[in-house]
Amino acid sequence: MKAEIIAVGSELLLGQITNTNAQFISARLAEVGIDVYYHTVVGDNPLRLEKTIEIAQSRADLIIFTGGLGPTKDDLTKETIANMLHSELESDEIALRFIENYFKRSGRSMTENNKKQALVLSGSEVLENRFGMAPGMAFERDGQHYILLPGPPHEMRPMFENMAIPYLLNKLGKKEVIVSRVLKFYGIGEAELEFRVQSILAEQRNPTVAPLASSEAVTLRLTSKAHSVEEAHRLIEPVEKQIRMLVGKFIYGIDEETLATKAADLLKTKDLTIAAAESLTAGQFMAELASVPGISSSLNGGVVVYNEKAKVEQLNISKELLDQFGVVSAECAIALATQVKKKYSSTIGISLTGAAGPDPHDGEPMGTVWIGIAIGDNPVKTFKLQLSGSRNANRKRAVNFALYYLIIELQNADLDTILN
Numbered sequence: 001m002k003a004e005i006i007a008v009g010s011e012l013l014l015g016q017i018t019n020t021n022a023q024f025i026s027a028r029l030a031e032v033g034i035d036v037y038y039h040t041v042v043g044d045n046p047l048r049l050e051k052t053i054e055i056a057q058s059r060a061d062l063i064i065f066t067g068g069l070g071p072t073k074d075d076l077t078k079e080t081i082a083n084m085l086h087s088e089l090e091s092d093e094i095a096l097r098f099i100e101n102y103f104k105r106s107g108r109s110m111t112e113n114n115k116k117q118a119l120v121l122s123g124s125e126v127l128e129n130r131f132g133m134a135p136g137m138a139f140e141r142d143g144q145h146y147i148l149l150p151g152p153p154h155e156m157r158p159m160f161e162n163m164a165i166p167y168l169l170n171k172l173g174k175k176e177v178i179v180s181r182v183l184k185f186y187g188i189g190e191a192e193l194e195f196r197v198q199s200i201l202a203e204q205r206n207p208t209v210a211p212l213a214s215s216e217a218v219t220l221r222l223t224s225k226a227h228s229v230e231e232a233h234r235l236i237e238p239v240e241k242q243i244r245m246l247v248g249k250f251i252y253g254i255d256e257e258t259l260a261t262k263a264a265d266l267l268k269t270k271d272l273t274i275a276a277a278e279s280l281t282a283g284q285f286m287a288e289l290a291s292v293p294g295i296s297s298s299l300n301g302g303v304v305v306y307n308e309k310a311k312v313e314q315l316n317i318s319k320e321l322l323d324q325f326g327v328v329s330a331e332c333a334i335a336l337a338t339q340v341k342k343k344y345s346s347t348i349g350i351s352l353t354g355a356a357g358p359d360p361h362d363g364e365p366m367g368t369v370w371i372g373i374a375i376g377d378n379p380v381k382t383f384k385l386q387l388s389g390s391r392n393a394n395r396k397r398a399v400n401f402a403l404y405y406l407i408i409e410l411q412n413a414d415l416d417t418i419l420n
Contacts, residue, residue, distance in 0.1 A: 001145075001172065003029055003036045004060035006052055008068035008077050009151055010043035021066045021149075021156055028160065031208065031223045032169060032178060034062065044074035050084055061144060062168070067151030069134035071113045078121060078137070078148060085141055088122040091115065095126070095135040102133065121148075127163040131155045138167045145171060176225040179232035181254060183243060184217045186404040188250040193218050196247050200239065207236050209243075216259060216400060217252075252407050259403035260288045266410040267298035267348075274406075275344035276302035277315060277336035279327065279353040280369065284399045300344040305336065315339040328354050328364040330382040333372030341374050349374040350406060352398055357391040366391075369398045373409055381409065 005022045012019050019041060026036045037060065042052045049068075056063045068077030082089050096118035103110035117134040120126050127136030127147075132155035138147045147164050149156045165178070185193060190213040194201065197220070201209055207224035222239055226232035244251065253262040267274060276285050286302045289295055303314050308327055311317040317335045325331040333351045341349025354369030355361035361368075367387035374380040383405050387394040 001034045001061045001168075002059070003034050003062040003064060004038040004040060004056045005036060005064045005066070006056060007039070007041045007066050007151075008044065008049060009041075010045075010074070012041045012067075013043050020153055021151070024153070024157055025064060025066075025160060027210065027212075027221075028165060029168075031180070032165065032172075034168065034172075044068065044076060046076050046080050046083075049076065049080045053081065053084060057144060062147070063144065064147045064149065064164075066149050066156055069117065069136070069148060069150045071111075071116050071133075075116075078119065081146065081148070082121055085121075087141075089119040090122050091118050092120045092126050092135055093118075095120070095129070095133075099133050125167060127159050127167075129155055129159060131158060136163070138164065140171070176227060177229055177232055178223060178225050179229055179236065180221055180223040181236055181240065183220045183222070183240065183251055184253045184257060185219065185247065185250040186217055186252050186259065186400065188218060188247065190218045193220070193247060193250070197243055200242055200246075204239075207239055209239065252404060259400055259407065260292050263403045263406050263410070264289060264292040264295045264298065266407060268294065270410065272348055272410070273298055273300045273344075273346040274348040274350060275300045275340045275346040277340035277349070277351040278302065278304050279306055279311070279336070279351075280356040281352045281395050281399050281402075282306055284395060285350070285352060285402055288399055288403065300346040302344070303340060311336065315343065326362040326364070328362045328368050328370065330370055330372075330384070333370035333382050334374075334380040337372035337374040337380050347376060348406075349380075350402060352402055354385070354394075354398065356394045356398075367394050369394070369401070371398070371402050371405055373405060375409060375413060378413075381405075 005025055007019050007022055011017050022039045029036055040052055042049050065077050068075045078089060096115065099114055099118055100110060120135060120137045121139060124137035124139035127138060129135045129150060132150055132152060134150050136149045136159050149159055190211060194211050207222045210221045212219045212221065220243060222236050224232040224235040226235060252259060278285055283304045289299055305311040305314055308322055312319050315336060316339060321331055321335060332353050336351030336353060337349040351372040355364050355366050357366035360366055369385040369387060371383045372380050385401055387397050389397060
């Protein structure tokens with residue numbers, strides 16, 4: 001089966017968003033033995049979309065569409081396909097009830113055009129959307145397979161994983177199950193990770209091992225094919241064990257875990273509380289941690305101490321200390337972590353201070369960051385970063401590193417000794 005992925009949306013052509021959907025779909029199709037020969041992006045124009053579909057029909061057995069299933073006039077994917085294939089659109093009652101219930105729960109009035117999202121191609125297999133409103137659909141016509149999916153990645157990915165992949169495996173007549181486990185790394189670059197596990201990559205058969213980098217983490221996806229889920233997991237286990245022996249100290253989580261969810265889980269399971277003092281990140285660390293449901297039992301509070309005056313007035317940091325060592329220093333990070341822990345009566349205090357850029361700060365070059373972590377009465381640990389990105393990229397990476405170092409400390413520290 002030869003596949004083509006068509007992403008619909010003028011915002012992609014204008015560079016307003018990145019087409020990460022095609023990357024994700026291609027990687028998953030490769031794992032099930034379907035070759036992707038073309039990626040195409042087309043704007044919200046019915047004539048250009050028709051031409052794009054005609055070309056895809058001439059060279060692909062499977063055409064996957066993302067985007068254009070929403071309620072507005074420029075959402076025209078299914079209408080264009082229905083017109084080209086002389087098919088009718090009909091309302092899917094399950095999807096319509098879901099949309100109506102969503103508006104009732106949110107206390108909002110449902111406009112008539114929202115009903116458009118419940119329309120599906122007659123005779124198609126409806127792919128339920130549990131994270132949005134517009135359902136997807138899959139169908140076969142004249143020997144070609146068509147799959148339509150919404151554009152937002154948080155909707156598209158679980159639909160493709162949980163519904164489109166099983167549909168395709170069934171059509172291909174494959175009886176194997178496919179199981180993936182994603183190992184997530186931080187504090188190591190993609191190139192170094194690949195170098196350290198190159199012997200495993202060279203010998204991979206089943207499971208396959210695929211490296212991938214993102215803004216938050218470097219990952220290795222282990223994917224096995226077997227006749228049962230249990231057998232697939234058994235195939236993954238020895239390879240994962242090898243990887244952990246080589247680079248296990250950089251692994252912070254698996255599958256859907258993020259730095260924030262992993263840190264929050266450790267805090268909650270160990271019954272610990274935390275407070276943060278943030279300078280260059282201006283509250284981003286607390287916001288990231290607070291994005292995790294249930295964190296209120298662990299996150300006591302924090303302060304943004306963006307300038308020297310705030311550090312002195314809000315956390316009683318000695319002006320003499322700041323004059324002697326500067327705000328971009330280990331000494332400042334230690335004082336901030338210690339004082340914020342005391343201020344909020346938490347078991348852990350964490351601090352972030354540094355020079356985000358674009359200019360040097362307090363005599364330190366752009367990208368210099370100090371992180372302090374105070375746990376109980378133990379000596380405060382400090383970590384120095386020398387980042388090289390843009391101002392906001394440096395701030396985001398500082399938050400990620402703070403979460404990563406927090407995870408490492410929570411996993412390795414003898415908390416019974418420290419806190420008793």
